[in-house]
Amino acid sequence: MDETPEELEQIRREADQIDVHQYRKRFRFLGAIALGGLMAGLVALVMWMVDSKRNPCERVRDHFCKQEPASIACRTYGGVLDESLHDDNPQMRANIKAQCLSKIERLKEEDGITVK
Numbered sequence: 001m002d003e004t005p006e007e008l009e010q011i012r013r014e015a016d017q018i019d020v021h022q023y024r025k026r027f028r029f030l031g032a033i034a035l036g037g038l039m040a041g042l043v044a045l046v047m048w049m050v051d052s053k054r055n056p057c058e059r060v061r062d063h064f065c066k067q068e069p070a071s072i073a074c075r076t077y078g079g080v081l082d083e084s085l086h087d088d089n090p091q092m093r094a095n096i097k098a099q100c101l102s103k104i105e106r107l108k109e110e111d112g113i114t115v116k
Contacts, residue, residue, distance in 0.1 A: 057081040057100035063107070 003011070019025075061077035068074065077100075084096040 055081065055084060055100075056097050056104055057084040060100050060103050060107075 057077065057080050061074065061081045064071060064077055065074040080096060080100065084093055084100065087093045087096065
């Protein structure tokens, strides 16, 4: 051995200061950040899916009824919602829903309103 006892002691002190788990801690931290981002994305996806599942006519009716519950638009879209759910012809139901969806798009364009 070429080292003197003082040099060996110095090497031991330096070795004791080395964190052998440094990389494990770093990757756990990065994994936790990635998992948090993934979970946030999953929550956003679920919320989007629940919102997309709603009938667009229900969304329009809720929008107008929230503004003024006794208004003509609220009552009218209540009837439209009923037709979009209970009409005998599936093509007609799809047409009614498409019209409600276009109403949502027009409201967004005209007033910048978010129809929930």
